[in-house]
Amino acid sequence: MTSLFLAAQQTAQGGAGFGGMIFMLVAIFVIMYFFMVRPQQKRQKKIREFQNSLQEGSKVVTGGGIYGTVKHIDQAKNTIDVEVAHGVVITVDKGYVFADATQGQPNA
Numbered sequence: 001m002t003s004l005f006l007a008a009q010q011t012a013q014g015g016a017g018f019g020g021m022i023f024m025l026v027a028i029f030v031i032m033y034f035f036m037v038r039p040q041q042k043r044q045k046k047i048r049e050f051q052n053s054l055q056e057g058s059k060v061v062t063g064g065g066i067y068g069t070v071k072h073i074d075q076a077k078n079t080i081d082v083e084v085a086h087g088v089v090i091t092v093d094k095g096y097v098f099a100d101a102t103q104g105q106p107n108a
Helices: 002-013 018-052
Strands: 059-062 067-074 079-085 088-093 097-100
Touching (some): 059 079
């Protein structure tokens, strides 16, 4: 942030010019992409791969924090029936299943 301030100050004094300031702005956006946007895209890709690899009998955690076992997958409606207790089955949208319950850390 200090270097951005110095670049703006030099520009005001007629030193570095407009090109240096543009370079600094582009550098900031590139750094933001690699530290914020790209890791988020990787996490989303990992979650999508997990959702597409679900099978009946898998233990999952939904977006609402509900733990259960997948009983049925409806590809046409993009829904999953999850058994949360013996005989209690809820229907959840496939996009709201984020993690494998057998793992210690969720993917999200």
